C-alpha cells in the first residue's frame with residue numbers, strides 16, 4: 146500500500162464482515178483512546194471490556210481484585226469477552242491480562258482480528274506512573290513489576306495478528322497505522338483463501354512425489370490419495386492425541402473416494418518409536434491385509450511418521466506410504482526426505498530405513514490444535530532452512546513470523562519454502578553422504594543438550610535444543626572468525642523474538658562440564674571415526690560442512706558458553 150494514501154475505511158469494515166477488532170497489550174498502551182478513534186473510523190461500536198466488567202459487577206476493578214482476588218477477576222473477564230465477541234462486530238479493548246488466557250485467545254482468533262499495541266517501554270512507564278489505580282502495580286516497586294509483566298507477556302502478545310509499535314506519537318498516527326495494517330492483512334487473507342494450494346515436487350526419478358500444502362486438506366485426502374493409488378486399501382496409523390481430532394474426517398474422506406480403510410492408534414510420545422510398537426503396528430497391518438500396492442498413511446507428528454514409515458518400509462519389503470503430517474516439525478522436516486525409524490535403548494533413530502513417501506499432504510489447519518510450545522519448537526527448523534542457504538527466506542521470517550504463528554498465508558508460504566529447501570538437500574544427497582548433512586545445522590549441539598538432559602521434554606524439547614544449537618553454531622562460527630558478529634546477533638535476536646531459547650543456561654537445571662558436552666556430541670551418529678562434523682556458517686544463509694575442527698577450540702568455546710551468566 147502506498148504510504149500517505151488514505152485507507153478506504155468502508156472497504157476495511159466490509160472485509161471484516163462479522164469479525165471484531167480486538168486491541169490487546171499492556172495497561173497504559175492506549176487501547177481505549179486508540180480503540181475509540183478506530184471504532185469511529187470503521188463505523189463500529191467501541192467497547193471497553195474492563196468497563197463492561199465493572200458495570201456488571203457494580204464494582205471497580207481494584208475493588209474486584211481486593212475482595213475476590215485475581216483468579217476470580219480473570220474468570221469473569223474470560224466470560225465477558227466471550228459474550229461480547231459473540232454479540233456483534235465491534236472494536237473491543239481487552240484488559241492487559243486477557244490475552245494471556247488461551248481460551249480467550251482462541252475466541253478472539255475465531256471472532257476477530259487482534260492488534261497488539263506495543264508502545265515504547267519508557268512511554269508506558271510514564272503513562273502508568275500518572276495513574277495509580279492499577280491493582281497489579283500495587284507493589285513496593287511498580288516500575289520493576291511493570292518491566293517483569295512486560296517481559297512475561299510480550300511473547301504472548303506477539304501472537305496477535307498485527308503488532309503496532311508506537312513511540313509516544315499522537316494517537317491519530319497509531320490509528321492510521323492500525324487501519325493500514327488491517328487493510329493489508331484482510332486483503333492478503335482474502336487472496337490466500339482464493340489462492341490455489343502450494344505444491345512442492347520432490348523429483349526423485351521413479352520415486353518422485355508431491356508435497357501438497359494448504360488448509361482443509363484432510364477433507365480432500367481421499368481424492369488426492371485415490372489419484373496416486375486408485376482402489377488401494379489404506380491403513381491409517383495415528384496417535385491417541387491426533388486420532389480424536391482428525392481420524393474420523395480422514396476416514397470419511399477416504400471412504401467417499403471409494404478407498405477401503407482401517408486404522409491403528411498408538412500411544413502419543415517418543416516412547417512409541419519402539420521395537421514393541423513396531424511389532425504391534427506391523428502385525429496389525431498384516432491382519433488388515435495391507436499388500437505391496439496398498440497404502441500406509443501416517444497421520445500425526447514425527448513420531449508417527451517415523452514409526453509408520455519404518456513399518457511401511459519393512460512390511461513385505463516395502464509398501465507405499467502417504468504422510469499426513471500434523472505438527473509443524475513434521476510438515477517442514479520429518480515427513481519429507483524418506484528417513485524412517487525407531488529408537489534403540491542405545492540411542493535415538495538407530496534402527497531405520499530410507500523409504501520415500503508416495504505423497505505428502507500437509508493440512509496447515511491441523512497446526513491450530515498444536516500446543517504453542519510444539520509449534521514454536523517446529524519453527525526452529527523453519528529458521529534453520531533460512532540460515533543454511535537462503536538469506537532472503539530468513540529475512541521473510543523476520544518480517545512475517547507473527548503471521549506464520551497466527552496462521553495467515555505466510556504460514557503456508559513458510560512451510561512450502563521449508564519443504565522446497567529440504568527437497569533440494571535430499572535430491573542432492575538422498576542417503577546423507579555429504580550435502581544433506583547441512584540440514585544438521587544446530588543439531589550436533591542440540592542433540593548433546595537433549596542427551597545431557599536425558600530427553601526430558603519437560604526441560605527441553607527437540608526444537609528448543611535445535612534453537613540453542615543454531616545460536617551456538619553461529620556464535621562458534623563468530624569465535625572462529627568465520628562469521629560476522631552482527632549475523633550471530635541477528636540469529637539470536639530472531640530466535641529470542643519468537644520466544645525460543647538461545648543459551649545453554651536457558652535449559653532448567655543444566656549442569657555439565659565442557660568435556661561432558663563434547664563427549665555427548667561425540668555420541669551423535671553423525672560422528673565418523675571419532676571426529677565430529679560441525680555445520681558452521683560464514684554468515685546468514687552461508688552454512689558449510691566443517692571438517693577437522695580442533696577439539697581444543699570446541700572446548701574453549703564451550704567453556705565460555707557454560708560460564709555465561711545471564712543478567
Ligand SMILES: NC(=O)c1ccc[n+]([C@@H]2O[C@H](COP(=O)([O-])OP(=O)(O)OC[C@H]3O[C@@H](n4cnc5c(N)ncnc54)[C@H](O)[C@@H]3O)[C@@H](O)[C@H]2O)c1
Pocket residue numbers: 384385386387390413414415418445446447448449451471472473474475478479480481482483484485493494511512513514515516519607
Ligand atoms: N524422519 C525425519 O527426517 C525426522 C526429522 C526430524 C525429526 N524426526 C523425528 O520426529 C519426532 C518428533 O516429531 P514431533 O515433534 O512432530 O513430535 P510428536 O510426533 O511426538 O508430536 C508432538 C505432540 O503433539 C501431538 N500432536 C501432533 N499433531 C497434533 C495436532 N495437530 N494437534 C494436537 N496435538 C498434536 C502428538 O500427539 C504429540 O503429543 C522425533 O522422534 C524425531 O526423531 C524425524
